[in-house]
Amino acid sequence: MSSYQNLKIILKRIHGKGYKAYKEIKGNYLFPDFILFIDHVQADPFASPSKIRIRVSQKKALFPKNTYTPKIRAIALADYLTRKFHDEASKSCSKKGTGKSGLILIDKCGQEVLERSSCKITSEYVEVRFYIGLPAKGRTILGQEAEYIFYNLLPKLVQKTLLYPNLNSKDLQAHITCIEDQSWLRSQLSKNNLVAFIANGAILPRESGISDKPLPTAIPFMSPPSLEVEFNLPNKGKIKGMGIKKGITLIVGGGFHGKSTLLKALEKGVYNHIPGDGREFVITTESAVKIRAEDGRSIIKTDISPFISNLPFNQDTTNFSTQNASGSTSQAANIIEAIESKTFLLLLDEDTCATNFMLRDTRMQELVDKKFEPITPFLDRIQELYKNFSISTILVLGGCGDYFDVADTVIMLRNYQVVDVTLKAKKVAKQIPLQRKSEKIVPFTTIRPKIPQKNCLQEFKKGKVKVKDIYTILINREKLDLTALEQLVAKEQTNAISYILKKLAHQISSNQSLISQIEKILEKINKEGLDILNLGNQHPGSLALPRKQEIFAALNRYRNLKIK
Numbered sequence: 001m002s003s004y005q006n007l008k009i010i011l012k013r014i015h016g017k018g019y020k021a022y023k024e025i026k027g028n029y030l031f032p033d034f035i036l037f038i039d040h041v042q043a044d045p046f047a048s049p050s051k052i053r054i055r056v057s058q059k060k061a062l063f064p065k066n067t068y069t070p071k072i073r074a075i076a077l078a079d080y081l082t083r084k085f086h087d088e089a090s091k092s093c094s095k096k097g098t099g100k101s102g103l104i105l106i107d108k109c110g111q112e113v114l115e116r117s118s119c120k121i122t123s124e125y126v127e128v129r130f131y132i133g134l135p136a137k138g139r140t141i142l143g144q145e146a147e148y149i150f151y152n153l154l155p156k157l158v159q160k161t162l163l164y165p166n167l168n169s170k171d172l173q174a175h176i177t178c179i180e181d182q183s184w185l186r187s188q189l190s191k192n193n194l195v196a197f198i199a200n201g202a203i204l205p206r207e208s209g210i211s212d213k214p215l216p217t218a219i220p221f222m223s224p225p226s227l228e229v230e231f232n233l234p235n236k237g238k239i240k241g242m243g244i245k246k247g248i249t250l251i252v253g254g255g256f257h258g259k260s261t262l263l264k265a266l267e268k269g270v271y272n273h274i275p276g277d278g279r280e281f282v283i284t285t286e287s288a289v290k291i292r293a294e295d296g297r298s299i300i301k302t303d304i305s306p307f308i309s310n311l312p313f314n315q316d317t318t319n320f321s322t323q324n325a326s327g328s329t330s331q332a333a334n335i336i337e338a339i340e341s342k343t344f345l346l347l348l349d350e351d352t353c354a355t356n357f358m359l360r361d362t363r364m365q366e367l368v369d370k371k372f373e374p375i376t377p378f379l380d381r382i383q384e385l386y387k388n389f390s391i392s393t394i395l396v397l398g399g400c401g402d403y404f405d406v407a408d409t410v411i412m413l414r415n416y417q418v419v420d421v422t423l424k425a426k427k428v429a430k431q432i433p434l435q436r437k438s439e440k441i442v443p444f445t446t447i448r449p450k451i452p453q454k455n456c457l458q459e460f461k462k463g464k465v466k467v468k469d470i471y472t473i474l475i476n477r478e479k480l481d482l483t484a485l486e487q488l489v490a491k492e493q494t495n496a497i498s499y500i501l502k503k504l505a506h507q508i509s510s511n512q513s514l515i516s517q518i519e520k521i522l523e524k525i526n527k528e529g530l531d532i533l534n535l536g537n538q539h540p541g542s543l544a545l546p547r548k549q550e551i552f553a554a555l556n557r558y559r560n561l562k563i564k
Contacts, residue, residue: 004031008147015143019044022134022141033060034158036150039539042134045099049131051539054158061126062164067176068121076179078119079274080172083109084161085119085128092153096145100133104153107542111212111279112271112489113179115545117530126162129541174275177235182272184234185283192229192243195345195392196266196284199241200228203278204258204265205416214278224411224420239281242418244394247408248382250425251396258416259396263349266394267487270547288345289338289549292352293327294484300556301563306381306444307332307357310374317374318448323559327354328375333556334484335378339389339447340515341552346385348378349396359400362435376439382406384444402436404429449513456562457505465502467494473554480558485550492544497554499533499543504555510564518551 007029014021022041029036037053068074089104096102106128107118120127135145159166189195198204200222205215223242230240244266251259269284305317308329322329331354338346350358358378360368383406385391397403404410410425411418459465463476470491473480488494500521509517524532525545534540555561 001028001030001035004029004036004151007036007150011143011147011150013143014141017141019134019136019139019141022050022146031155033155034162036154037538039537042100045097045101045133045136045139047099049100049103049105049133051129051537051541052132053127053129053539053541054154054162055125055127056158056162057125058123061162063121063126064164065123067164067172068123072180072183073176074121075115076113076176076272077121077172078116079109079113079179080175081121081126081128081161082107082116082118083274084167085130085157088157088160089130092156093149095133097135097137097142098139099136101135101137101142102145102149103133104130104149104157105132106130107490107492107544109274110489111273111277112268113274114271114490114493115530116492117534117540117543118492120529120531128162129539131541178275178280179272181233181235182280182283185231185239185281186286188231189283189285190246190344193246194229194243195246195288196244196269196394197229197231197241197281198223198244198262198265198283199239199281202241202265202280202282204261204282214276218278219416222417224418226420227409227411227418241281242411245409246390246392247386248392248403248406249394249409249411250403250407251394251411251413252398252421252425253413255398258413259398260349260351261416262413262418263347263394263396267347268489270487271489285345286547287341287343287549288347288487289341289343290347290486291331291334291338292349292484292486293354293357294330294334295325295327297325297330297333297481297484297557298323298559298561299325299329299333300561301450302333302336302556303448304329304332304336307335307376307378308374309376309441310371328357330354331357331378334553336447337553337556338549339385339391340449340513341549342515343549344391346391346393348393350398350400351396353378359402360436360439361402365436365439370439373439376441379403379406380438380440381444384440388443388445401425401428401432402434405434449515450556451512451564452508452510452514452517453562453564454508454510456560457501457508457558459560460498460501461505465498467491467498470494473498475558478559480554482550482554482557485553488546488550490544492542493546493550496530496533496543497546497551500546500551501555501558503533514555515548515552518548518555522548522551 035055040051042050093104135142202221203214203218205218207213227242229243265282269282303318404425410422412421459475466474471482530543531540
């Protein structure tokens with residue numbers, strides 16, 4: 001490890017030289033308050049910024065042990081420090097020179113709190129992983145500007161963001177305990193026969209279509225008395241709100257009254273949220289999956305026969321494959337894959353579902369004989385999902401009352417206010433009985449796990465894999481489209497998915513199911529952290545933990561996937 005003065009000597013020597021001379025600064029430098037790691041130096045001012053780490057000893061950082069133990073507190077603290085570092089870096093640095101010159105970049109966190117690799121806290125040190133655009137004019141090194149970044153900006157960032165005595169301890173503690181309370185509450189749902197909880201006073205609407213911040217003028221959520229439950233949180237104490245029980249729950253009401261807003265809040269309730277988000281205590285069971293129709297997706301050897309059978313030309317739906325799925329076949333595959341990923345809650349909005357997949361009414365049954373209709377509607381399988389697989393459903397409806405007969409709970413949204421209309425819905429169902437017939441042909445009791453062929457991920461193993469945005473992974477020139485995975489919330493999760501698929505490619509087994517192999521990788525991440533995904537690179541920044549449901553869903557959309 002070199003003295004911090006050595007970096008200054010190198011920067012003075014290479015000032016005014018060609019950009020490639022920056023390669024000389026790669027290495028580790030001992031500063032008075034921290035260790036600086038320059039892990040990778042960009043080759044060009046327009047290339048991805050250089051990879052940098054700063055490590056501060058706990059003897060200097062002085063974070064109390066209760067701020068990073070147990071693990072959920074470490075995740076919350078790392079999130080807090082990442083946000084602080086991002087905000088201070090944004091204030092203090094500016095673009096100086098060509099390309100990305102002068103920029104100091106770290107993960108920009110959203111409203112959700114994710115386990116990230118941008119900051120690591122142990123009993124020995126605190127470390128942040130970030131990026132610097134090394135300054136240049138054209139392709140000529142600006143050594144003095146680089147010296148200013150390393151010897152002025154970075155020490156100030158350390159002082160402002162990585163030393164506990166310099167932080168607002170009250171604000172930090174509130175952040176940590178809020179996250180801990182959310183995690184604890186999620187762990188209590190199943191024990192209390194619930195799949196979701198929405199706290200009284202929660203703010204569900206978002207500011208706009210491009211902002212995930214709370215809408216300032218929104219009407220606070222309030223539970224109907226009949227559905228209200230109470231918890232005693234470890235830190236906050238007593239909290240009341242609406243509990244959504246296991247089983248089948250319908251969310252009904254007129255258009256623009258808040259049905260989809262409630263469902264979207266529940267979709268994101270699988271994650272913890274920062275204080276002030278409004279959805280801090282909108283808590284959903286962690287395995288919940290949003291289901292929708294997805295025209296054009298790839299389906300590889302999936303048994304969709306519980307929902308679709310008897311296709312024209314004797315096409316086999318017990319081993320169904322297509323490169324261009326319809327709305328109904330895609331929705332069937334999405335449900336089967338969600339079951340295999342071990343979900344216990346499906347979330348659906350009729351606006352994004354295939355109409356013919358959800359229901360076939362009496363008149364259509366009379367007009368089109370069942371022997372010419374391959375689809376078994378979701379209506380006729382929804383109770384089996386709960387009875388045979390313990391999978392609950394929350395379904396948003398605005399125009400189909402046929403689901404009243406199978407529902408356990410029906411809630412109505414009126415002007416963003418919730419009313420329990422279960423008894424009224426059941427009364428309506430009795431007064432206007434259904435004439436349609438159930439279209440189940442055989443019971444739905446099991447699914448067949450997907451077993452991969454040995455070399456089914458060769459492109460991930462040998463090819464060039466790049467994450468373009470939150471919903472796009474490029475494998476060589478092929479696009480892996482994740483647009484329908486609405487519960488992804490950060491590009492860093494997609495980065496991690498790409499790394500997990502690379503890791504899976506190197507150890508794929510043709511004797512185990514895909515989901516079990518994904519679970520093994522996640523178990524290792526849980527024990528050792530996201531750093532294990534970096535395949536030898538010292539700088540594992542810009543990764544955030546995805547759920548196994550999204551990893552499995554991404555893999556199932558890979559068009560070159562090969563299944564036994």
